Amino acid sequence: xxxxxxxxxxxxxxxxxxxxxxxxxxxxxxxxxxxxxxxxxxxxxxxxxxxxxxxxxxxxxxxxxxxxxxxxxxxxxxxxxxxxxxxxxxxxxxxxxxxxxxxxxxxxxxxxxxxxxxxxxxxxxxxxxxxxxxxxxxxxxxxxxxxxxxxxxxxxxxxxxxxxxxxxxxxxxxxxxxxxxxxxxxxxxxxxxxxxxxxxxxxxxxxxxxxxxxxxxxxxxxxxxxxxxxxxxxxxxxxxxxxxxxxxxxxxxxxxxxxxxxxxxxxxxxxxxxxxxxxxxxxxxxxxxxxxxxxxxxxxxxxxxxxxxxxxxxxxxxxxxxxxxxxxxxxxxxxxxxxxxxxxxxxxxxxxxxxxxxxxxxxxxxxxxxxxxxxxxxxxxxxxxxxxxxxxxxxxxxxxxxxxxxxxxxxxxxxxxxxxxxxxxxxxxxxxxxxxxxxxxxxxxxxxxxxxxxxxxxxxxxxxxxxxxxxxxxxxxxxxxxxxxxxxxxxxxxxxxxxxxxxxxxxxxxxxxxxxxxxxxxxxxxxxxxxxxxxxxxxxxxxxxxxxx
Amino acid sequence: xxxxxxxxxxxxxxxxxxxxxxxxxxxxxxxxxxxxxxxxxxxxxxxxxxxxxxxxxxxxxxxxxxxxxxxxxxxxxxxxxxxxxxxxxxxxxxxxxxxxxxxxxxxxxxxxxxxxxxxxxxxxxxxxxxxxxxxxxxxxxxxxxxxxxxxxxxxxxxxxxxxxxxxxxxxxxxxxxxxxxxxxxxxxxxxxxxxxxxxxxxxxxxxxxxxxxxxxxxxxxxxxxxxxxxxxxxxxxxxxxxxxxxxxxxxxxxxxxxxxxxxxxxxxxxxxxxxxxxxxxxxxxxxxxxxxxxxxxxxxxxxxxxxxxxxxx
Numbered sequence: 022x023x024x025x026x027x028x029x030x031x032x033x034x035x036x037x038x039x040x041x042x043x044x045x046x047x048x049x050x051x052x053x054x055x056x057x058x059x060x061x062x063x064x065x066x067x068x069x070x071x072x073x074x075x076x077x078x079x080x081x082x083x084x085x086x087x088x089x090x091x092x093x094x095x096x097x098x099x100x101x102x103x104x105x106x107x108x109x110x111x112x113x114x115x116x117x118x119x120x121x122x123x124x125x126x127x128x129x130x131x132x133x134x135x136x137x138x139x140x141x142x143x144x145x146x147x148x149x150x151x152x153x154x155x156x157x158x159x160x161x162x163x164x165x166x167x168x169x170x171x172x173x174x175x176x177x178x179x180x181x182x183x184x185x186x187x188x189x190x191x192x193x194x195x196x197x198x199x200x201x202x203x204x205x206x207x208x209x210x211x212x213x214x215x216x217x218x219x220x221x222x223x224x225x226x227x228x229x230x231x232x233x234x235x236x237x238x239x240x241x242x243x244x245x246x247x248x249x250x251x252x253x254x255x256x257x258x259x260x261x262x263x264x265x266x267x268x269x270x271x272x273x274x275x276x277x278x279x280x281x282x283x284x285x286x287x288x289x290x291x292x293x294x295x296x297x298x299x300x301x302x303x304x305x306x307x308x309x310x311x312x313x314x315x316x317x318x319x320x321x322x323x324x325x326x327x328x329x330x331x332x333x334x335x336x337x338x339x340x341x342x343x344x345x346x347x348x349x350x351x352x353x354x355x356x357x358x359x360x361x362x363x364x365x366x367x368x369x370x371x372x373x374x375x376x377x378x379x380x381x382x383x384x385x386x387x388x389x390x391x392x393x394x395x396x397x398x399x400x401x402x403x404x405x406x407x408x409x410x411x412x413x414x415x416x417x418x419x420x421x422x423x424x425x426x427x428x429x430x431x432x433x434x435x436x437x438x439x440x441x442x443x444x445x446x447x448x449x450x451x452x453x454x455x456x457x458x459x460x461x462x463x464x465x466x467x468x469x470x471x472x473x474x475x476x477x478x479x480x481x482x483x484x485x486x487x488x489x490x491x492x493x494x495x496x497x498x499x500x501x502x503x504x505x506x507x508x509x510x511x512x513x514x515x516x517x518x519x520x521x522x523x524x525x526x527x528x529x530x531x532x533x534x535x536x537x538x539x540x541x542x543x544x545x546x547x548x549x550x551x552x553x554x555x556x557x558x559x560x561x562x563x564x565x566x567x568x569x570x
Numbered sequence: 571x572x573x574x575x576x577x578x579x580x581x582x583x584x585x586x587x588x589x590x591x592x593x594x595x596x597x598x599x600x601x602x603x604x605x606x607x608x609x610x611x612x613x614x615x616x617x618x619x620x621x622x623x624x625x626x627x628x629x630x631x632x633x634x635x636x637x638x639x640x641x642x643x644x645x646x647x648x649x650x651x652x653x654x655x656x657x658x659x660x661x662x663x664x665x666x667x668x669x670x671x672x673x674x675x676x677x678x679x680x681x682x683x684x685x686x687x688x689x690x691x692x693x694x695x696x697x698x699x700x701x702x703x704x705x706x707x708x709x710x711x712x713x714x715x716x717x718x719x720x721x722x723x724x725x726x727x728x729x730x731x732x733x734x735x736x737x738x739x740x741x742x743x744x745x746x747x748x749x750x751x752x753x754x755x756x757x758x759x760x761x762x763x764x765x766x767x768x769x770x771x772x773x774x775x776x777x778x779x780x781x782x783x784x785x786x787x788x789x790x791x792x793x794x795x796x797x798x799x800x801x802x803x804x805x806x807x808x809x810x811x812x813x814x815x816x817x818x819x820x821x822x823x824x825x826x827x828x829x830x831x832x833x834x835x836x837x838x839x840x841x842x843x844x845x846x847x848x849x850x851x852x853x854x855x856x857x858x859x860x861x862x863x864x865x866x867x868x869x870x871x872x873x874x875x876x877x878x879x880x881x882x883x
Binding site for chain 2: 079085086220223238239240241242272273274275276278279282283285286287288
């Protein structure tokens with residue numbers, strides 16, 4: 022009996038060992054990046070030529086609404102960019118070309134723009150595109166609080182001059198207008214559909230774009246199909262006619278292992294937001310191509326609240342900046358796949374000041390010296406004190422799950438502890454209360470925008486949080502206000518650049534912010550997918566995409 | 571019998587209403603102003619905030635809000651989502667079938683795998699099968715759903731390509747999530763069935779049956795198993811709760827539609843009406859399942875049927 026039991030035990034151990042081996046076997050071959058042979062060119066993509074087929078694209082999050090006037094999310098833009106066209110198109114060098122508008126003129130006072138519209142353009146529901154449609158779209162944005170409303174700035178009214186001429190009136194000159202109009206957030210909607218669907222328009226979007234909306238099943242997928250009549254593509258595209266793809270399906274796949282695994286196994290043809298550890302693996306996979314685009318705007322940056330003592334002191338902020346080793350943070354967390362940021366604007370945006378690169382460096386000795394000079398002495402617990410008060414820094418983070426931002430917070434906390442600063446970390450989605458009440462000393466944020474005017478929202482004295490702005494720093498400097506105003510009103514691009522360079526230098530010189538990393542938008546796709554491009558904001562462009570047989 | 575069921579139905583209703591109220595109170599007490607969250611603290615004047623508050627009835631004292639919520643609930647009005655203005659009830663009804671199907675498949679997997687392994691394990695006590703079954707049982711109980719889910723996904727979808735990794739169309743998309751959740755329930759049932767089987771097999775009446783010359787098969791399946799099923803059924807009633815909470819994770823991993831995922835999104839964005847709606851339905855499913863389990867006792871065990879007939883009003 023005992024003998025039998027012993028042999029049973031042996032068998033059990035062997036069976037379970039085999040089971041474990043099977044599991045780990047598959048895991049380790051994954052790790053090596055050898056995914057076997059992905060079932061070539063997946064479901065639905067059975068195209069025989071370079072035209073046709075379906076592109077399935079896995080998104081990490083779901084759009085909230087496909088009404089461009091309503092949404093503020095980048096992911097919504099990625100989807101509805103295909104449904105809507107814009108009046109103008111912004112080129113990578115920051116200049117503008119005609120799209121739905123054939124030409125435009127700006128009034129001498131810079132307060133009104135007149136657009137001559139393209140003819141023979143139709144919405145997906147058959148409604149003709151004309152000045153009334155543009156007016157309906159722009160008026161619609163004013164009834165909502167989406168990104169569109171911010172992009173159109175000091176909008177006063179839209180006047181229909183004739184069937185093909187529209188005049189946009191502003192309350193003050195606003196240089197970023199064209200940049201805003203080039204965004205899909207200000208893409209033109211069918212006036213008939215806006216009327217017909219009302220509140221529900223976000224689920225029934227109708228534009229003039231290269232793809233028509235077919236269906237949206239929540240948390241599952243959004244299906245678009247080719248607009249066969251399309252021949253008014255943007256100047257940045259190679260394609261001049263209808264889209265090469267018959268169908269464009271966005272799948273919503275929040276779990277990164279599922280999303281990336283599905284591209285490797287060919288269940289989808291492309292997936293966005295590739296985690297750094299997968300970037301390295303996928304680079305060695307011959308069947309997968311990896312695209313990276315810089316998202317322009319402001320990099321992920323930690324902003325000081327300068328209205329709170331003792332952080333109103335420049336020398337103290339400088340000490341913290343010297344103690345934080347940004348290079349180490351970015352290299353450790355993103356394995357060399359992310360670029361370190363040096364300014365509060367991203368490289369590639371108009372006015373980015375490259376002279377700030379390498380202008381600050383981590384130096385713990387300097388940090389200690391500055392803190393000593395200020396009279397903060399280390400207590401028994403290693404935390405510095407002055408006049409019986411401990412040196413604490415309240416660090417607020419609202420998007421911990423994005424790009425390892427919680428890990429950044431943890432490393433900063435460690436690094437500052439080394440020099441005797443106690444970091445009190447608050448990680449919460451509900452930042453409204455601490456931000457409104459000013460209960461923070463350092464807060465992380467990043468923004469996507471094509472125009473440097475984004476800085477106005479961050480640094481102009483009246484742009485306080487809770488009143489439409491993000492002046493986390495609580496900066497109140499008339500000189501900077503003036504430069505920020507000059508930035509959006511000035512028509513000469515060189516003068517604009519100069520104003521923004523001055524602002525960026527001021528921010529770094531005064532240690533108002535610690536820029537951390539520039540966010541790259543990453544897409545892993547089957548090598549059969551060709552022609553995927555990215556616009557100035559890092560949004561993918563599907564109009565030129567073909568699927569190789 | 572009918573009387574007993576009516577009583578149970580009534581008390582079930584109380585449980586569902588009670589849990590909805592509890593959720594209302596918890597959400598009310600949570601820190602954070604829902605209106606400010608809705609507005610992202612931005613682009614809003616104090617007047618706009620006040621008007622939105624009064625529009626949502628949030629400027630009223632607690633008892634008024636509670637009363638309104640309760641009356642609306644009784645009328646079947648679940649309100650609208652604070653994120654996008656969708657009506658809550660149709661939204662839940664749209665996603666409920668996917669979760670119900672997944673739960674049903676998982677319960678079936680739990681039952682079939684659990685009872686089969688439990689019985690085999692008891693019959694071959696201390697044999698290889700017993701050890702393997704107990705190992706699987708332990709695995710099911712101790713592994714979190716997202717971990718099992720990702721393992722199954724890597725092996726059967728990404729390596730072998732047998733089943734799709736995502737989606738909610740067709741039976742193929744149900745296999746991996748069903749297994750992921752089903753294994754959890756199976757884990758509990760294997761252990762339960764094995765133990766009660768062993769207990770029952772030690773009872774004197776089994777000896778009597780064998781002495782009467784009944785075939786081993788008839789002793790095992792006709793008598794021992796039937797007597798071991800009641801605890802297993804009770805277990806199913808309880809694991810449904812476990813499975814429903816598991817759908818939150820499983821639906822996310824396998825990118826499926828369902829109320830679990832809606833709940834997760836709603837909690838993150840503090841979309842209180844949606845959270846309350848989903849909890850209401852979840853409580854309902856839980857209570858109904860346990861009711862069905864209770865009723866099914868009487869089909870399996872004649873003693874229960876008789877006592878219910880006697881005691882029934």
